[in-house]
Amino acid sequence: MTTKTSDSPLPWPPAAEQLPPHLRLMGIAAAKWVVQPVYVLAKLGAADHLAEEELSTAALADRLKVRCDPLRRCLRAAASVGIFRETEQDHWALTDTADHLRTDAQMSLRDFTVLLGEAPMWAPFGHIMDVMRQDTPAFDAVHGQPMYAHLAEDDELARTYHGAWSSLTEGVMRALTTAYDFSRFATIADLGGGDGTALRILLATHPQLRGILMDLSHSGEIHQGADRAFEERLRTVSGRLPDDVPPGADAYFLKNTLHCLSPDLVLQTLRRIRSEMTRPEQRLLIVEGVVQQGNGFDWSKLMDIEVMVNNGGREHSLEEWRTLLSQSGFRLTSAREVLHPQWLLEAEAA
Template identity: 75%
Template sequence: MGIAAAKWIAQPVYVLAKLNVADRLAEGEASTAQLAEQLGVRSDPLRRCLRAAASAGVFREAQPDHWALTDMAACLRTDAAMSLRDFTVLMGEEPMWTSFGSIMQALRQEGPVFDKVHGHSMYAHLAQDDELARTYQGAWAPLTQGVMRALSAEYDLSGFDTIVDLGGGDGTALRTLLAEHPGLNGVLMDLPHVREAHRNADDEVGARLRTVAGRLPDDVPAGADAYLLKNTLHCLPSPLVRQTLKRVREEMTRPEQRLLIVEAVLGASDGFDWSKLMDIEVMVNNGGREHTLEEWRALLTETGFRLVSAREVLHPQWLLEAQAV
């Protein structure tokens, strides 16, 4: 019942995240009436949402009708080191929620459900909705920072001068790598509206980061020592994954060049695995998929690469290192 009725807890937590209730409670507990007045909402529905969230350990009723943070609720603070506020809001926003309400279409017709429900792709929707686009980038940024720091600890980038991040979004992944490696230069390639925020970056890291407009699979900047594809390929349908890998292969003419793929890798057991849930997300909203390690190996071989190494860097994310052959 808890699985089937997950919306009963997910959506109350969503509205509490969107209202930034965790930020309001950061300095101490508050009553429902105080919160409602500050947030401009009705007390009774707010109380009921807080009560539902508290039943799952998100917030707690410190005294009758007075609320306080828990460790889980603290993750919803906007200033948390690994904030899940934007992630929680993204999962509950109407465009993302509506596509999941029509998940049966994924079983009946090929292609992303999001496109069928909204009449355009998720990325086209983000290009038209600035607030949702900011939430989308904010949802993944804290998790991306953690993965990139773990990658830096696991993989030696010192031999590279320039790394290109293909479909690098708001630049969080690339900026994290450049901050960890002062001798590294970076090129961020993504759609014009995504890369705009980095055009005028004037800090030390920004001085080593260049942005170019482009779209996969066609636009792959030449001359990099390493090409990074972080959680990009799983958002693409299989034919486009192959086209992208082949296009990157065309630019890799030196044996020392490397392709670095950061993606979840599906486990073989039937136990709980985040990658299996992410697989449903990209199936519904992007028409993409997650892969097993053997599927990645086969894809790379088919598109002109050899898998050099594969390691989990931060569950469920792996680093796949490939060389052109």
């Protein structure tokens, strides 16, 4: 296996001290010149081919079944911001950053990168101005239906979507299992749990737990290939928030689900969950970003644009979460950052 080169500080977007302000703004405005070449390289699987050995442009182009010249130019653009590295002999190698584009990387961002670059996800951003003037997600306007309805009809995009969040979910959930005591619960319901990654990790680390995985009907195939012990402890049900909440769970768990909903739908969802929480020991657990005050970089401020354009959703500050929970009959009992930028909010029935 080749030795990955460590990344130099990325000059993208260019820091204020590196370039005059007008060039820094140009770098930010022209981000697509970097984003889409990296998307292409991720989609083609370039990092998988470079994981074992450095390859010439010609050799890599032959493996990827693409033209040599545009491949070189995309690699060159990506290398200019620390993703991949060109050797003196027109050969290419992975950097630490490019290593995360491998399909089998521990925290693979291959599907995440592909998802954001795919045409159905990219096109709505060309209509962001419409969101300024009308209360309709740009995705709905472009595709004629909400994003999750589109995913239900597009198997390839749905697989990429679930793959994009599964790898990131694994990191967050492993941190969460050490930061929070799940041993007090017998049953946990993951509402909008996607491909079941979060529940799979919780059940693997907490043998006493049983799980209920609720998502759209197509998610019932999620845990195929799991061992029988896991199968016996996990029940899948079809449902859609805010209407469908399975009864009887000791904890109701939502990870990056509520930010896809409008504030009105968030309130409806929380109130529906509250109606199922009739025992004092039951808890609501929410894993979401929490928007920070001030002008500093905050991932949640950027994710907020993604859910605004594609879902009509929003990210919330801690005070906004406290208000939403209070208006739904909950009391926020704790809030902590688990793994940046994800926080865990715990609430009980008020």
